Amino acid sequence: METMNMAGKAIELDADGHLAHRGDWNEEVARALATQEGIPELTPQHWTVINFMRAVFDKEGDAPSIRRLTKESGVDTKTLYQLFPKGPAKRSAKIAGLPKPKGCI
Amino acid sequence: MPENNVQPIEKVSIIVSHGSLEGVYPALIMANGARMEGIEASLFFTFFGLDAIIKKRMNDLKVATVGNPAMHMPTLVGALPGMSSFATKMMQKEMEKLDIPPVGEFITMIHDAGCEIYACRATVDMFHLKKEDFCDELDGVISVGQFYEKAAGAQIIFT
Numbered sequence: 001m002e003t004m005n006m007a008g009k010a011i012e013l014d015a016d017g018h019l020a021h022r023g024d025w026n027e028e029v030a031r032a033l034a035t036q037e038g039i040p041e042l043t044p045q046h047w048t049v050i051n052f053m054r055a056v057f058d059k060e061g062d063a064p065s066i067r068r069l070t071k072e073s074g075v076d077t078k079t080l081y082q083l084f085p086k087g088p089a090k091r092s093a094k095i096a097g098l099p100k101p102k103g104c105i
Numbered sequence: 106m107p108e109n110n111v112q113p114i115e116k117v118s119i120i121v122s123h124g125s126l127e128g129v130y131p132a133l134i135m136a137n138g139a140r141m142e143g144i145e146a147s148l149f150f151t152f153f154g155l156d157a158i159i160k161k162r163m164n165d166l167k168v169a170t171v172g173n174p175a176m177h178m179p180t181l182v183g184a185l186p187g188m189s190s191f192a193t194k195m196m197q198k199e200m201e202k203l204d205i206p207p208v209g210e211f212i213t214m215i216h217d218a219g220c221e222i223y224a225c226r227a228t229v230d231m232f233h234l235k236k237e238d239f240c241d242e243l244d245g246v247i248s249v250g251q252f253y254e255k256a257a258g259a260q261i262i263f264t
Contacts, residue, residue, distance in 0.1 A: 065204040066141060067214060077217035086143035104138060105204050 006032040016100040018093070025097030033095045037086065042095075046083055049075055053096040063093045063101040116145040118256035120263045124153030126166040126193055127173075130200075132264045133157075133211050140218040145259070148215070149252050151225035155232070158224060160240050163208045168192040209240065216242035223247045223255075 002013045007028035012020040052073040056064045066089045070077045080088035121132040139146040156162045170183035226248045
């Protein structure tokens with residue numbers, strides 16, 4: 001199991017490079033993960049997406065699809081790709097401290 | 106973990122040549138999936154595949170119930186009036202459960218995700234289609250030569 005130093009702590013990662021334990025997550029860790037993903041600063045819009053991802057995961061046990069993200073988070077598809085250029089559903093899940101989403105859409 | 110000498114896919118060009126529901130969706134799911142992975146993607150619609158980007162037809166694609174052994178339905182039953190519509194409705198219901206959007210919405214989503222959408226020049230001329238017949242997401246009607254130019258460095262996927 002890989003560990004990484006983030007926000008002054010050694011944090012365990014899973015095989016996909018996502019947090020192994022959700023409990024390790026805090027906003028500082030999110031910022032460290034974002035930097036790792038090439039996002040230097042998390043704007044309020046980034047946080048809207050991250051918080052939406054966390055809320056859906058808490059309720060349903062999996063991250064939302066990109067379609068649901070677009071429809072329900074209040075951030076449209078184009079903006080999502082600007083915020084998380086290398087794939088919004090997966091990158092935002094990682095930064096939100098969630099495992100890699102399972103869905104195809 | 107990928108092996109050292111294996112390069113990840115960076116760009117795909119997907120050709121859609123069929124106009125049935127089951128002929129179109131795999132390509133759309135692959136294009137959307139590529140963008141979700143940060144892979145550059147474009148879609149090239151040709152022959153009956155054009156139905157998926159023709160405004161009046163795109164939300165009315167049907168499942169083929171005849172000539173499709175995997176439907177597990179005798180040909181004569183598949184040919185009954187309404188059978189194709191029925192199979193289509195069933196499939197659409199299942200897809201909605203998986204959060205797979207209808208074709209029109211899917212095309213908008215894929216285009217917003219940065220995937221370019223092209224129509225085949227030869228087919229457009231053959232079917233006497235005009236620019237205004239197509240959905241707003243169409244980025245252009247291009248020749249096969251232009252397609253290859255745009256596909257430079259991409260994996261080409263024919264569906």
